[in-house]
Amino acid sequence: MSALEIREVRKDFGSTRVLKDVSLAIDSGEFLILVGPSGCGKSTLMNAIAGLEPVTGGQILIGGDDITWRTPAERDIAMVFQSYALYPSMTVRQNIAFGLEMRKVPKAEREQAVERVADLLQITHLLERKPAQLSGGQRQRVAMGRALAREPQIYLFDEPLSNLDAKLRVEMRTEIKKLHQRLGTTIVYVTHDQIEAMTLADSIAVMRDGHILQLGSPDEVYNDPVDMFVAGFMGSPSMNFITATLEGQLGDYRLRIATPEEQELVLPWPADRITGELADHLGQPVVLGLRPEHFSEQDARLEGQQEGTLLEARVTVVEPTGADILLRLPLGDSEVTARVGPKCPVAAGERLALRIDMSRAVLFDPQSESRLA
Amino acid sequence: MDNVIRRRTPGARLARAALYAVLIVAALFYLLPLVIMLLTSIKPLDEIGAGTLLALPQHPTLAPWITAWGEACTGMRCEGVGGYFWNSFAIVIPAVAISTVVGALNGYALTKWRFRGSELVFALMLFGCFIPFQVVLLPMAQTLGWLGLSSSRAGLVLVHVVFGIAFTTLFFRNFYVAVPSELVSAAKLDGAGFFRIFWRILLPVSAPIIVVSVIWQFTQIWNDFLFGVAFSAHDTQPVTVALNNLVNTSTGVKEYNVNMAAAMIAALPTLVVYVLAGKYFVRGLTAGSVKG
Ligand SMILES: Nc1ncnc2c1ncn2[C@@H]1O[C@H](COP(=O)(O)OP(=O)(O)O)[C@@H](O)[C@H]1O
Ligand SMILES: [Mg+2]
Numbered sequence: 001m002s003a004l005e006i007r008e009v010r011k012d013f014g015s016t017r018v019l020k021d022v023s024l025a026i027d028s029g030e031f032l033i034l035v036g037p038s039g040c041g042k043s044t045l046m047n048a049i050a051g052l053e054p055v056t057g058g059q060i061l062i063g064g065d066d067i068t069w070r071t072p073a074e075r076d077i078a079m080v081f082q083s084y085a086l087y088p089s090m091t092v093r094q095n096i097a098f099g100l101e102m103r104k105v106p107k108a109e110r111e112q113a114v115e116r117v118a119d120l121l122q123i124t125h126l127l128e129r130k131p132a133q134l135s136g137g138q139r140q141r142v143a144m145g146r147a148l149a150r151e152p153q154i155y156l157f158d159e160p161l162s163n164l165d166a167k168l169r170v171e172m173r174t175e176i177k178k179l180h181q182r183l184g185t186t187i188v189y190v191t192h193d194q195i196e197a198m199t200l201a202d203s204i205a206v207m208r209d210g211h212i213l214q215l216g217s218p219d220e221v222y223n224d225p226v227d228m229f230v231a232g233f234m235g236s237p238s239m240n241f242i243t244a245t246l247e248g249q250l251g252d253y254r255l256r257i258a259t260p261e262e263q264e265l266v267l268p269w270p271a272d273r274i275t276g277e278l279a280d281h282l283g284q285p286v287v288l289g290l291r292p293e294h295f296s297e298q299d300a301r302l303e304g305q306q307e308g309t310l311l312e313a314r315v316t317v318v319e320p321t322g323a324d325i326l327l328r329l330p331l332g333d334s335e336v337t338a339r340v341g342p343k344c345p346v347a348a349g350e351r352l353a354l355r356i357d358m359s360r361a362v363l364f365d366p367q368s369e370s371r372l373a
Numbered sequence: 374m375d376n377v378i379r380r381r382t383p384g385a386r387l388a389r390a391a392l393y394a395v396l397i398v399a400a401l402f403y404l405l406p407l408v409i410m411l412l413t414s415i416k417p418l419d420e421i422g423a424g425t426l427l428a429l430p431q432h433p434t435l436a437p438w439i440t441a442w443g444e445a446c447t448g449m450r451c452e453g454v455g456g457y458f459w460n461s462f463a464i465v466i467p468a469v470a471i472s473t474v475v476g477a478l479n480g481y482a483l484t485k486w487r488f489r490g491s492e493l494v495f496a497l498m499l500f501g502c503f504i505p506f507q508v509v510l511l512p513m514a515q516t517l518g519w520l521g522l523s524s525s526r527a528g529l530v531l532v533h534v535v536f537g538i539a540f541t542t543l544f545f546r547n548f549y550v551a552v553p554s555e556l557v558s559a560a561k562l563d564g565a566g567f568f569r570i571f572w573r574i575l576l577p578v579s580a581p582i583i584v585v586s587v588i589w590q591f592t593q594i595w596n597d598f599l600f601g602v603a604f605s606a607h608d609t610q611p612v613t614v615a616l617n618n619l620v621n622t623s624t625g626v627k628e629y630n631v632n633m634a635a636a637m638i639a640a641l642p643t644l645v646v647y648v649l650a651g652k653y654f655v656r657g658l659t660a661g662s663v664k665g
Contacts, residue, residue: 052558073564085555089577098573102564146559 001064003028003186004049004154009058011044011210018044020210021058026203029184035197035233036207042190045207046158049188051075062153073102078147079156082163084139086131092118092142093127099150117145120179137168144179157189161196173199194234198222206230223360228369231289231362237326240336242288243366246281253278255288255363257332265332267309270359275373281365286372289362292326295338297346298353311354318348327352414438414633421629437630441638445631447618450607454635457615461595461642464526464611468533469590475534476541476586477579481571483542484549485557495546501539506599517604524606532604533594540593541586548582549575581657588654592643612639 002025011019018041026032034042047053049060051072060068067075078099086095093114100110118124121141131139140160147155160176161169177200180187191197197204198218205215206229214226225231231239244255244267253269267288269278298310316335317328320342327338327346338354346352363372409426414437416430443453482488483495513532514523522528552575560570601611610618616639620632647654 047558050558050562052561072558072561073566075562077562079559079562081555081559083553083555085553085559087556087560087574089574098560098565099563102569146563150563 002026002061003030003063004188005059005061006045006049007059007061009045009048009060010056011041011048011053012056017056018210019048019055022207022210022212023058024205024212024215026186026188028186031180031187031189031200031202033197033201033204034188034190034207035192035194035204037233038192040207041210042192042207043158046079046156046188046190049154050077050079050156076153077156078150078152078154079158080143080147080160082159084131084143084163086139086142086146088131091128091130092123092134092145095131095142096127096145096149099146103150113149117148120148121145136164137172140164140172144176148179148183153186155185155187157187159190159192162191162193169196176200194236198234204234206233225289225362226371228287228289228364231364235291237292237337237339239362240290240292240331240334241364242290242332242334242336243285244288244332246278246284246286246363248282250279253282255286257288259330259332265311267356267358267361269361269363269373273359273361273373277372278363281372285366287364287366287369289364290336290356291360292337292339294357294360295327295336295340295354296357297340297344298355309356309358311356312351313354314351315346315348318346329354410633410637414441414630414637416630418626418628418630437628437634438638440628441619441631441635445619445628445635446622446624447615448607448622454612454615454619454638456608457610457612458638460526460609460615461611461613464529464533465591465594468530468537468594469587471530472534472537472541472590473583473586475538476543477545477576477583478571479538479542480545480547480549481575483546484552485554485570485575486567495542498539498542501536502543504539506536510599510603513600514604524604524609526605526609529600529604529609529611532600533590533597536600537590537593540589544582544586544589545579548579552578581653583657584650584653585657588646588650591646595643615639 005025006023008021008023009019010017010021022041022045024032034045036042044053048055051067051070051074055068058068059066062075062077086092087098090098096114096117097110100113105113114127115124118127121144123138123141123145126134126138126142131142134142140163143160157176161172164172173196176189179185180200189196189200201218203216204218204221206213206221208229214221214230216224221230222234225234228241232241242257244257246253246269247256247266248254248269251271251274253274255267255269257265257267259265295311311331313329313331315327315329319326319328322342324342325340325344325346327340327344328335329338329352330336340346340354344352364370365372412427412430413421415433415435416424417432417434417436420428420431441453442455442458444451445453447454447457479498483491517523517528517531520528520531522531556574557570560574565573595611596613597611598613598617601614602617605611605614616635619635
C-alpha cells in the first residue's frame, strides 16, 4: 500500500486544463521530487494533494484511504510554503504550536512538541520572536518546524528554498536531506532546481504542461531520460543535442554528423544499445544526446588505450569553474559543451582532441522528441 | 522633495521660506471658520452685533454653550441639543461597530474564500458606494415600515449599516487582497476553520484598516443629516437634525452665539476622532501587505 497515491488527477481552471491525468504513487518514507519549469502545474498538484483546491477528476489516496473530498484539516498533511506563510501576529512558539492547538492537543504536549522541533532545527533561541524579527533562513526553519511539530503522514514542500540566497540554499538542502534520513518522513517536494532534485530525491517526477513525463530514480531520469525535454531539463550544463543521420545495417549502426568546415564525423553506435526502433529510422535524421561529461580530453600517455571515438575541434570558449573546465566547441551544425579536467591545457582558439563516450549517448526522434535508444 | 543631498544655497532657503509661508497662510485660511465659530460661541450676544467676526471677546462667557446644550429650542421643545448628542452616539456606535465587523467578514470572504461569482458580488457591493442617498429614501422608508423600525434608533442603525457595508467591504477587501493567501492555506492545513482563521490570523494584522473603517464610518454617520431627518422621530433625532432645527427655530432675535456653540458641540466628536486617530487613518489607507 502506498503512502500517497494519485490516480489520473485532472484540474481545470475555467477552460484551461492545468493537470492532465497525473498519476503517481510513493511509499512510506520516500522522498519524491516534482520538478519542472515554472507554470507546469507543480503547485497546483501540491494544492490538490493538500486539499486546498478541489480536483476536477481523479482520486487521491493516503495510506489507502480515498481522501479526494476531505478538507485539508482532515488529511493529516503538513505543507511548507515558498513564502513560509508564518502567522505574522504570532511568536515562533505559537506558530509551531498552532496546528496542535487546533487539533486540541493538551498544552503540556504542545510545549513538548515545540521543544522537540526547536531542538531539532536549532531555533530554541528564536521561540519568543515574531516572524518579522527573523532572517530568511530562520523563517525557513520555523516553517519546517511548524510542519514537523504535527508529525503528519505526509509533508509537502513547495519550493521551500527558492527565496534563500545560494549559500544558504545549499546548507538547507543538506539539512533537509539529513532530517529526512533521520526521521524517515514521507515527503513530496517541489522544485524547479534540478540540482535540488538530483541531490534530495529517492524518486523524481519530471513535469511539463500538466503531465508527468517521467517518474524514476535520479539515476534513471538523468541517464535514461524518456525524451528530449527530460534529458535537457535535468543536468547542468544541459545535454548537447546534435543532429545526425542514422546509417548502416542491422546490428551495425553509425551516426553521420555533417560538419560544415571539415570532413564528416562518423560515430559508431554501440552494438549493445541497439533497439528495435532504430531500424525504422535508418537513413533518417536523429538527434544525438551527449552530456558534457561524455566528452573527455585525449590523454597522450594512454594513446590507443582509451575507449571512445576521437573528435578534433577548435575550442571557441574556455570556462574554468574551478572543479573542472567547460569548453564550447563546434560539432555538426551546433556548438556543444564539453566538461574536461581542471588541468586540461587549452586556450580559446586552439584545437583539441576529445574522446566521446558513446556507451552513454542517447538518441531521440527529432519530430516527436521521444527516445529511440 | 528629491533625495539629493546638496548644500543649501541662499536661493534655496528663500524658496523654502516662501513655500512655508504659502502653506501657513493656506492652513490659517482653512482654520478661519472654526476660529470664528469658536470666538462667536463664547461672546455675549451684544458683542456679536457690535464687533467684527474676528474680534476677540471682551467678556468671554460659557453661557451660550450651556444654553445650546440644555435650554435652546429645537422646534417645539426647548431642551437644547444635549439629548440629541447622546442620540447620535446611540446610533453611531452600533452602526460603526456592526458595519465594520460585517465589512471585515465580507472582505475576508471575498478575498480568502473565493466562491463562484465572488467577483460579481464585490462589483455589486462597489456599486453600492455610488448610490445617491436620495434614491433610496422612499424604498427605505417602506422597508423600515415593514420591519416595524420606522422612526426608531434601530431603524437608523440599520440604514447606516446597509449603506456603510459597501464602503467597509471595499476597505477590508482591498486590505486583505494584499495579505498572502498562503497564510490562510497554512491555517487550513493546521486545522483552523473560517472564523478561527479570521480571528487568529487575519484580525490581529487588521488594526490599520479597522482604524480607517471606524474613522470613516464614524464621520459619515455622525455627520449624516438626510437619513436622520427622514427616518427619525422627535426623540430619536441625531444631533445634526437637532442643530438644524435649533438654527431654524425663529423666535425673537437670532442667538448666533448659541447657534455656534451648538454647531461646535455637534462637530466636536468627529474633530476629536480625527485629531486622535487621523495619522492612523492616513497610515491605514496606505498600508500595504503584511510583512511576515
Ligand atoms: N487559481 C488559478 N486560476 C487560474 N489559473 C491558475 C490558477 N492557479 C494556477 N493557474 C495556472 O495553472 C498553471 C500552473 O500553475 P502552477 O501550478 O502554479 O505552476 P508551477 O507551480 O509549476 O510554477 C499556470 O499556467 C497558472 O497560470
Ligand atoms: Mg509553484
